[in-house]
Amino acid sequence: MNLPRLLPRFLALAALLLLAACATGPRISTDADPAADFSRYRTWAFHAPLAVEREGYSTPASSTMRAAVRREMEARGYVYDENAPDLLVNLNAYMNQRSDVVSMPEVRYSWYYSYRANAYYAVPYWTERASVYNYTEGTLNIDLVDARERRLVWEGVAVGRMARLKPAERAARIQQTIAEIFAEYPHRAR
Numbered sequence: 001m002n003l004p005r006l007l008p009r010f011l012a013l014a015a016l017l018l019l020a021a022c023a024t025g026p027r028i029s030t031d032a033d034p035a036a037d038f039s040r041y042r043t044w045a046f047h048a049p050l051a052v053e054r055e056g057y058s059t060p061a062s063s064t065m066r067a068a069v070r071r072e073m074e075a076r077g078y079v080y081d082e083n084a085p086d087l088l089v090n091l092n093a094y095m096n097q098r099s100d101v102v103s104m105p106e107v108r109y110s111w112y113y114s115y116r117a118n119a120y121y122a123v124p125y126w127t128e129r130a131s132v133y134n135y136t137e138g139t140l141n142i143d144l145v146d147a148r149e150r151r152l153v154w155e156g157v158a159v160g161r162m163a164r165l166k167p168a169e170r171a172a173r174i175q176q177t178i179a180e181i182f183a184e185y186p187h188r189a190r
């Protein structure tokens with residue numbers, strides 16, 4: 001085995017794995033009702049009250065979510081109609097405190113004096129070093145509900161780590177996340 005030739009390949013693989021581990025985007029998952037006939041949906045409105053506005057007032061984040069959902073729904077051909085919607089859109093967002101515990105093996109050395117050899121020897125022993133990382137995980141749900149049957153027909157969920165962002169950056173992150181969720185929505189109004 002030629003170690004000098006394998007070392008660059010090993011380093012490239014390690015760098016690729018490190019980059020993959022540092023991906024910052026949220027995990028997106030969706031689910032659709034297999035019995036739903038999406039071809040009959042043409043109009044939509046927001047559910048009243050939205051889950052993100054359950055306290056009775058809108059926030060900058062909920063306003064950004066509303067605008068992003070409106071843009072995504074209209075891009076798919078749906079028409080906003082508060083009076084007779086085919087679909088109701090509900091938004092929910094919440095945060096949880098999470099912890100990651102990372103355990104890493106570590107080698108340490110104790111020195112041992114040998115009277116027979118009249119010298120000190122390093123004796124290795126293994127220990128574990130544990131690190132705890134606390135972070136906030138955010139979840140954003142988008143529910144599409146059949147307005148006549150009051151039945152959930154499609155749900156998109158994004159889960160990811162929350163970052164401390166300035167208001168403009170936060171709005172951009174919300175818009176991007178909603179676009180990523182709707183990228184998984186396979187239907188268009190006809």
